[in-house]
Amino acid sequence: MRGATVADAMTGDVISVRPETPLREVADLLARHGVRAVPVVTPKGTLVGVVPEGRVSVAELDAELDAEETELVPAARHRRTWWQAPRGPVAGDRMSIPATTIEPGASLVDATRRLSARGVARLWVVDEVGRLVGVLTRRDLLRSSLRPDEAVRADVADEVLGRILGARPGTVTVTVSEGVVTLTGRLQWRSDVELAVWLTRALPGVVDVVNQLGCLYVDPPAARRETRALRDRLR
Numbered sequence: 001m002r003g004a005t006v007a008d009a010m011t012g013d014v015i016s017v018r019p020e021t022p023l024r025e026v027a028d029l030l031a032r033h034g035v036r037a038v039p040v041v042t043p044k045g046t047l048v049g050v051v052p053e054g055r056v057s058v059a060e061l062d063a064e065l066d067a068e069e070t071e072l073v074p075a076a077r078h079r080r081t082w083w084q085a086p087r088g089p090v091a092g093d094r095m096s097i098p099a100t101t102i103e104p105g106a107s108l109v110d111a112t113r114r115l116s117a118r119g120v121a122r123l124w125v126v127d128e129v130g131r132l133v134g135v136l137t138r139r140d141l142l143r144s145s146l147r148p149d150e151a152v153r154a155d156v157a158d159e160v161l162g163r164i165l166g167a168r169p170g171t172v173t174v175t176v177s178e179g180v181v182t183l184t185g186r187l188q189w190r191s192d193v194e195l196a197v198w199l200t201r202a203l204p205g206v207v208d209v210v211n212q213l214g215c216l217y218v219d220p221p222a223a224r225r226e227t228r229a230l231r232d233r234l235r
Contacts, residue, residue, distance in 0.1 A: 004204060006111050007104035009141060010125050010134035016041045019048065019092030026091050027056045039124055040095045045131040047124055049095030056094065101126045104133060109201060109208055111136055147205030149176040156181055160199045165192055172196070172213065179207035186214040 016039045017026055026038055030053055040049040102111055102123040111123060115138060125134035153176045161167040161174070165187070172185035181200050187193050193213045201209045 004108045005104065006102055006106045006108065006123075006125055006136050007134075009108060009111075009143070010104070010136040011140060012134045014039060014132060014135050016132060017051070017091045018043070019090065019095070021091045023051075023056060023089040023091060023094060026051050026094075030056060037122065038091070039099065039132055039135075040091050041132050047099055047101065047126050047130060047132040049092070049097040050099045050124065051091050051095045055096070099124045102136065103128070107201075108141060109206075112141060112207055115141070141207075147179075149178070152176045152179065152181065152203065152205045155203050156183075156200050160196060160203070164199060165196060167192070167196075179205055180210065181206055181208070182210040182212060184212040186216065188216050189219050190215045190217070191219045 015029055015033055015035070017029065019040055019042075021040075029038055030036070036053045038051045039047055040051060041047055100114070100118050100120050100123055102114060102125055104125055104127065114123060115121075122135055122137045124132060125136055127133050153174050156174045156176075157172075161172055162169075167187060171187065172183055175182045175184070183196060183200065187196065193211070193215050196213060197209050197211045200206060
């Protein structure tokens with residue numbers, strides 16, 4: 001049983017720029033695509049930074065270009081060839097580093113926590129060698145969890161607690177609010193509590209789990225090994 005991952009919810013088609021991309025082109029991309037930040041990558045696709053919308057000012061770009069033109073004498077302006085054009089600001093000058101990233105295989109629960117902890121609106125998704133493969137926004141997370149709370153509650157009560165763990169009705173109270181599941185009550189074994197939380201977190205539409213469960217008994221070592229084996233089979 002596998003919970004939803006970043007790869008399931010992310011947007012894979014991401015516009016990007018190179019460090020040497022003129023900042024005016026970055027501004028055009030931001031406006032044309034209606035995005036608030038553009039990732040900066042190397043020719044091999046490695047993420048090296050991000051240019052946020054707040055660091056791109058069209059008025060400032062115009063002023064800088066005008067200043068460079070003014071510094072050139074008239075004769076030099078007429079003789080200038082393409083390789084002598086004024087450089088102007090580029091993406092590498094204004095990018096923020098390091099970018100806040102996450103791996104495609106990370107769970108959406110981990111992604112939600114990282115977004116909250118870092119106070120950012122998006123996570124850039126990179127593979128094991130740092131290449132950009134997508135972006136995950138708060139909107140993506142919301143879209144991935146658009147299941148009615150009652151449907152999520154029914155899955156927890158019927159599938160996890162009832163069919164898999166065999167808990168008696170009324171033993172555990174399940175409440176769901178905006179995808180956050182709260183489990184309150186008492187199960188027989190500690191391993192039952194661990195499995196209840198783990199299996200609930202893996203259900204579609206679950207953003208997080210608040211564990212308020214207690215247990216009557218602590219499992220012997222052999223039972224704990226069986227629990228770990230069961231979790232491995234369900235992954």
